Amino acid sequence: MIKGIGVDVVKVERFAKIAPEHVLSTAELALYRSFGIESRKREFLAGRFAVKEAIIKASPTGLSVKSMPSIDVANDVNGRPFLASGQFPSLRVWLSISHEADVAVGLCVIESD
Numbered sequence: 159m160i161k162g163i164g165v166d167v168v169k170v171e172r173f174a175k176i177a178p179e180h181v182l183s184t185a186e187l188a189l190y191r192s193f194g195i196e197s198r199k200r201e202f203l204a205g206r207f208a209v210k211e212a213i214i215k216a217s218p219t220g221l222s223v224k225s226m227p228s229i230d231v232a233n234d235v236n237g238r239p240f241l242a243s244g245q246f247p248s249l250r251v252w253l254s255i256s257h258e259a260d261v262a263v264g265l266c267v268i269e270s271d
Contacts, residue, residue: 159200159258159269159270159271160267160269161216161218161220161249161268161269161270162215162216162217162266162267162268163215163216163227163266163267163268164211164212164213164214164215164216164217164264164265164266165215165263165264165265165266166207166209166211166212166264167207167261167262167263168204168207168208168211168261168262168263169204169207169259169260169261170182170200170201170204170260170262171200171260171261172204173200173203173204173207174196174200174204174215174254176207178190178199178203178226179227180185181203181206181207181210181219181227181231182203182206182226182227183227183228183230183243184230185199185232185242186206186230186231187233189193189202190202190203191197191225199242201257201262204257204262205256205257205262205264206231206255206264207226207261207262207264207267208262209231209239209253209254209255209264209265209266210229210231210264210266211223211264212224212253212264212266213229213241213245213251213253213263213264213266214242215266216224216266216267216268217245217246218246218249219245219246226254228243228245229243229245230242231243231253232241238253239253239254239255240253241253244252246268248270249265249268249269249270249271250269250270251267251268252267252268252269253266253271
């Protein structure tokens with residue numbers, strides 16, 4: 159049964175002025191800092207922001223924007239994003255992040271048995 163659906167779309171250029179510490183978890187911040195190209199950093203930050211905003215919108219527990227650094231999104235060996243921080247231990251969380259030109263999109267579906 160679906161418990162929540164969230165989607166968010168953002169302009170990548172907007173993330174040139176946003177502090178990554180306000181959005182990224184410790185693990186995500188380390189990955190962000192490993193990128194040598196500023197445009198890749200902005201794209202990564204925008205994608206993580208969009209998917210975390212989607213998670214917040216889908217959340218049955220009332221997460222807020224201030225929760226973003228505690229939400230850890232990682233990628234599996236095939237590059238698919240997944241919720242690594244375990245905010246919803248009894249629920250399945252499906253994530254998707256996409257980038258096109260100067261736009262990033264995040265999608266979250268939360269379901270239970």
